[in-house]
Amino acid sequence: xxxxxxxxxxxxxxxxxGLKRRTIYSAGIASxxxxxxxxxxxxxxAKYTPPKKPSAPKQTGTNTTRGGSCEANSPAVLTALVPxxxxxxxxxxxxxxxxxVPDRTSHPLQFRLFSSTGQALYRTQMQSQPGIMQFSxxxxxxxxxxxxxxxxQVVLVCDRNVSSRNxxxxxxxxxxxxxxxxxxxxxxxxxxxxxxxxxxESGLWYDAIAEARKGSExxxxxxxxxxxxxxxxxxxxxxxxxWSDRLxxxxxxxxxxxxxxxxx
Numbered sequence: 001x002x003x004x005x006x007x008x009x010x011x012x013x014x015x016x017x018g019l020k021r022r023t024i025y026s027a028g029i030a031s032x033x034x035x036x037x038x039x040x041x042x043x044x045x046a047k048y049t050p051p052k053k054p055s056a057p058k059q060t061g062t063n064t065t066r067g068g069s070c071e072a073n074s075p076a077v078l079t080a081l082v083p084x085x086x087x088x089x090x091x092x093x094x095x096x097x098x099x100x101v102p103d104r105t106s107h108p109l110q111f112r113l114f115s116s117t118g119q120a121l122y123r124t125q126m127q128s129q130p131g132i133m134q135f136s137x138x139x140x141x142x143x144x145x146x147x148x149x150x151x152x153q154v155v156l157v158c159d160r161n162v163s164s165r166n167x168x169x170x171x172x173x174x175x176x177x178x179x180x181x182x183x184x185x186x187x188x189x190x191x192x193x194x195x196x197x198x199x200x201e202s203g204l205w206y207d208a209i210a211e212a213r214k215g216s217e218x219x220x221x222x223x224x225x226x227x228x229x230x231x232x233x234x235x236x237x238x239x240x241x242x243w244s245d246r247l248x249x250x251x252x253x254x255x256x257x258x259x260x261x262x263x264x
Contacts, residue, residue: 048231051203054086055149057172058116068167069102070158076102076253077246078156080171081132081209081229084243085236088171088205091178093143096136096210099154099169100250101128108157111135116149128156131254132225134213149174173206196224200231222258226251 068077079100082088097111109128113121122141133154137144144150153170182202189195192211199208212224233247 047197048200048205048208048228048235049203050083050086050235051089051176054083054089054203055172055174057084057087068169070107070156070165070167071103071105074102076100076249078102078154078167078169079246079250080152080154080169081232081247081250082171082173083205083232083236084240087149087174089174089176089203090206091176091182091204092207092210093146093175094137094139094141095144095173095175095206096134096213097152097154097173097206098132098134098209098213100132100254101130101156103128103156104130108160109133110155110157112153112155113137114151114153116151118151121150131257132213132222132250134210136210144175146175146177176204193224196228200228205232222254226255229254 068074068079081098081100101109107128108125110123110125112123115121122137124135126135150173151170152173153168156167156169158167159165179202182198185198186195189198192214196208196211199205199211209225209228212228229247229251233244233251236247237244
């Protein structure tokens with residue numbers, strides 16, 4: 001199923017080898033995480049539960065250069081906000097993809113979608129924004145197929161003239177059929193939080209984080225998003241601690257962003 005004929009010439013870069021290296025976080029981030037945890041009341045975690053029979057990722061994660069950021073000495077890196085130990089699932093055939101941008105300066109950013117075999121399906125370009133970003137496949141495009149997995153990536157263009165300096169984050173997504181019982185529960189849900197919890201407890205990571213982001217787009221309250229990042233970090237702590245630590249780092253940065261800023 002070809003969504004667009006635009007050809008993507010760059011290969012799909014992954015981060016399987018990069019994540020095996022131990023990440024050394026700066027003392028500033030460690031201090032930030034401690035100060036945030038002490039200054040704000042703990043949140044009730046959304047209970048993200050991995051799928052009962054999750055698919056093992058073929059090449060999920062991120063592959064980055066220059067520390068995963070266009071900025072020198074950045075403590076954080078461009079990150080696809082997804083599970084690492086298994087392929088994240090969705091029941092949406094026009095799903096929403098979510099990632100974290102560490103750079104404060106805006107850069108051109110490309111979103112790309114591929115079939116499981118690497119066939120280029122869709123590409124679009126936007127400007128990066130610091131913090132959590134997301135993109136939903138336009139509804140006028142053909143639906144993704146239930147039972148199929150896809151690869152996606154975001155490319156942060158640090159230098160238009162030197163492609164090797166670009167930073168890439170990539171991951172996989174699997175489209176699954178919704179259970180009839182879940183559809184009934186979603187139809188009966190009366191609050192966004194109920195919908196978030198239903199998605200999360202059903203192992204539908206992409207739908208849960210997309211639903212959580214809906215509320216944060218119109219308000220300063222990112223609590224549901226932060227709760228999900230916490231829940232995902234907890235579920236990933238055993239299979240891959242480094243990925244869990246990265247998610248906790250991003251959560252701390254986003255939580256710090258919500259604190260009142262001192263007046264100049």
